[in-house]
Amino acid sequence: MSRIVILGAGISGHTVARYLNQWVGKQHEIVVVSPNARWNWIPSNIWVGVGQMTEEQVTFDLAEVYKKTSVDFRQAKGVSIHPEGDTSDARPFVTVEYTLPAKAGQQERIAYDYLVNATGPKLNFGATEGLGPDHGHTVSVCTASHALEANHQLQQQVEAMKRGEQRTFVIGTGHGTCTCQGAAFEYIYNVDHVLREAGVRDQARIVWISNEYELGDFGMGGVHIERGGYITNGKTFAESLMVERDIEWIVRAHVKKVEAGKIHYETLDGSFHELPFDFSMLIPPFAGVGLKAYDRGGEDITAKVFAPSGFMKVDADYTPRPYAQWSADDWPRTYQSPVYRNLFAVGIAFAPPHLISKPMQSTNGTPINPAPPRTGMPSAAMAIAVAKSLRDMLAGAEKPTHQASMARMGAACVASTGSHLLRGTAATMTVFPVVPDYRTYPEYGRDLHLTFGEIGLAGHWMKSLLHYTFIYQAKMKPGWQLLPD
Numbered sequence: 001m002s003r004i005v006i007l008g009a010g011i012s013g014h015t016v017a018r019y020l021n022q023w024v025g026k027q028h029e030i031v032v033v034s035p036n037a038r039w040n041w042i043p044s045n046i047w048v049g050v051g052q053m054t055e056e057q058v059t060f061d062l063a064e065v066y067k068k069t070s071v072d073f074r075q076a077k078g079v080s081i082h083p084e085g086d087t088s089d090a091r092p093f094v095t096v097e098y099t100l101p102a103k104a105g106q107q108e109r110i111a112y113d114y115l116v117n118a119t120g121p122k123l124n125f126g127a128t129e130g131l132g133p134d135h136g137h138t139v140s141v142c143t144a145s146h147a148l149e150a151n152h153q154l155q156q157q158v159e160a161m162k163r164g165e166q167r168t169f170v171i172g173t174g175h176g177t178c179t180c181q182g183a184a185f186e187y188i189y190n191v192d193h194v195l196r197e198a199g200v201r202d203q204a205r206i207v208w209i210s211n212e213y214e215l216g217d218f219g220m221g222g223v224h225i226e227r228g229g230y231i232t233n234g235k236t237f238a239e240s241l242m243v244e245r246d247i248e249w250i251v252r253a254h255v256k257k258v259e260a261g262k263i264h265y266e267t268l269d270g271s272f273h274e275l276p277f278d279f280s281m282l283i284p285p286f287a288g289v290g291l292k293a294y295d296r297g298g299e300d301i302t303a304k305v306f307a308p309s310g311f312m313k314v315d316a317d318y319t320p321r322p323y324a325q326w327s328a329d330d331w332p333r334t335y336q337s338p339v340y341r342n343l344f345a346v347g348i349a350f351a352p353p354h355l356i357s358k359p360m361q362s363t364n365g366t367p368i369n370p371a372p373p374r375t376g377m378p379s380a381a382m383a384i385a386v387a388k389s390l391r392d393m394l395a396g397a398e399k400p401t402h403q404a405s406m407a408r409m410g411a412a413c414v415a416s417t418g419s420h421l422l423r424g425t426a427a428t429m430t431v432f433p434v435v436p437d438y439r440t441y442p443e444y445g446r447d448l449h450l451t452f453g454e455i456g457l458a459g460h461w462m463k464s465l466l467h468y469t470f471i472y473q474a475k476m477k478p479g480w481q482l483l484p485d
C-alpha cells in the first residue's frame with residue numbers, strides 16, 4: 001500500500017483527491033492536508049461580494065464530505081517538504097502544522113510515497129502598502145469571508161448614495177504584477193449592476209485600474225475572437241463593455257500604495273498619479289504559500305524545488321529567454337518535479353516558465369505586466385492528468401502517463417456581469433489554447449474556431465448552473481463523475 005499526500009483542498013487538490021479516491025482509494029492511502037475546514041467555490045465569491053449569495057452557499061464542510069470516502073483529511077497546513085527523508089528515515093515526508101482548533105499549532109510528520117502540491121496562492125497583500133482588508137484600506141473577494149466584508153462595505157456606500165451622496169468605486173489590480181484580472185472584471189460589473197438595481201448608479205463614478213497593457217489582456221496577452229465574420233480583439237470587446245456601462249478605465253498601472261481614500265499608482269510612462277476612492281476592491285499579487293524543502297541532511301533546498309516566487313518548479317523549460325523566443329513547448333505537461341519523480345504541483349502552485357503577456361517595465365524600472373492566470377478549468381485539467389498519472393505509476397508505470405499543457409488545452413470562462421434571473425448577464429469566453437502557440441497558429445496564436453466571446457442573459461443562467469453543478473460535484477454526490485470538470 002502506498003500513501004499519496006495532497007497539500008491543499010482547493011479546486012485542484014480536491015479534484016486530485018476525488019479521482020484518486022475513486023480509482024485507488026481502496027488499495028492505497030490518500031491523505032489531504034488543508035488549513036481551512038470549508039471548501040470554497042471561489043468564482044461565486046463575486047456574488048457574495050455584492051450580497052447575491054451567502055457565505056454558506058459558496059462553501060461546505062470538507063470533513064463531512066471526506067468522511068464518506070477513504071480520504072484521510074487533516075485540517076492543517078503544509079510547512080516543509082523532505083523529499084529524501086532525514087538521517088533517521090529515508091522515506092520522504094512532509095511536516096504539517098494543525099489549524100484544527102483542537103490541535104492548533106501541533107506539528108506532525110506525514111510520510112509519503114507521492115506528494116501533490118496544490119496549495120494555490122498566498123494572497124500577497126503585503127506587497128503593496130495599505131492594500132487589503134486586514135491591514136489596509138481596500139476590500140477583497142478572494143475568500144468567502146473577504147467577500148462578505150466587501151458586501152458589508154458596499155451596502156454602506158449604497159445607503160449613503162440613497163441619501164443623495166456621490167461615491168467613487170475603484171476596482172482592479174493592486175500591484176503591477178497581479179494576475180486574476182478576470183475576478184476584478186466580474187466584480188466591477190456586478191457592482192455596477194447592484195448600483196443600477198438600487199437606483200443609485202447616477203451618483204457613482206466607477207473606475208477600473210489594472211496592470212494590463214490594454215483592456216482585455218487578462219494576463220493571456222489578450223485574445224482575438226471571430227464575431228459575425230469579423231475578427232475583433234479582446235480590447236475592443238472589453239472597452240465596449242466599459243463604455244456601455246459608463247465605467248472609466250486606467251491601464252498599465254502599478255498600485256504603489258493605498259491610503260485611506262487615496263490610491264497612489266505609477267504608469268508605464270513613468271508618471272505617478274493619485275486616485276481618490278470611497279470603496280475599492282483590488283486583487284493582490286499572488287505568491288507561493290512559502291513551503292520550504294530540505295534534503296536528507298537537513299540542508300535547505302527550497303531554491304532547488306521552488307522558483308523565487310515560491311511556486312514549485314515542474315517539467316517546464318525555465319531557461320530565461322527574450323519574449324520573441326518564448327515557445328508553447330516551454331510550458332509543463334506532466335507537472336512532475338524535475339528533481340523528485342514522486343513530487344507534483346498543480347493549479348496555481350506550479351511555477352509558470354514565464355509570463356504569457358509581453359513583459360513591460362515603466363521608465364523607472366517597475367515591472368507592470370500581468371502574471372499568467374491559472375483559472376479553474378486548467379487547474380482541474382492538470383489535476384485530472386496528475387491523478388491519472390499517479391494511478392498508473394501506483395500500478396507500475398515508470399513515469400507520468402498523462403499530460404495537460406496549458407499550451408495545448410483550451411479554457412472556458414463565464415464571467416458574471418450582473419446577477420439576476422431575468423436582468424442578469426455574463427460574458428462567456430473560450431480560448432484555445434490558453435497559452436498562444438504562434439508556431440501552430442501563426443496569425444493570432446490561437447485557433448479562432450475555438451476562441452470566442454459572447455455576452456447575454458444566457459451566460460448568467462450558465463454561470464448559475466455551473467455554480468450548482470460544481471458544488472454538487474465537489475460534494476461528491478451520486479453521479480458526480482458524470483459531470484464535466
Ligand SMILES: Cc1cc2nc3c(=O)[nH]c(=O)nc-3n(C[C@H](O)[C@H](O)[C@H](O)COP(=O)(O)OP(=O)(O)OC[C@H]3O[C@@H](n4cnc5c(N)ncnc54)[C@H](O)[C@@H]3O)c2cc1C
Nearest residue numbers: 008009010011012043077078119120183347348374375376
Ligand atoms: C474572486 C475570484 C473569482 C474567480 N473566478 C473564476 C472563474 O469564474 N472561473 C475560473 O475558472 N477561475 C476563477 N478564479 C480562479 C480560480 O479560483 C483558481 O484558478 C483556482 O481556485 C485555482 O485552484 P488551486 O487549487 O490552484 O488553488 P485554490 O483553489 O486557491 O486552493 C488552494 C488550497 O490550498 C490550501 N492551502 C494554502 N496553503 C496551504 C498549505 N501551506 N498547506 C496545505 N494547503 C494549503 C488553501 O487553503 C486552499 O484550500 C477566480 C479566482 C478568484 C480569486
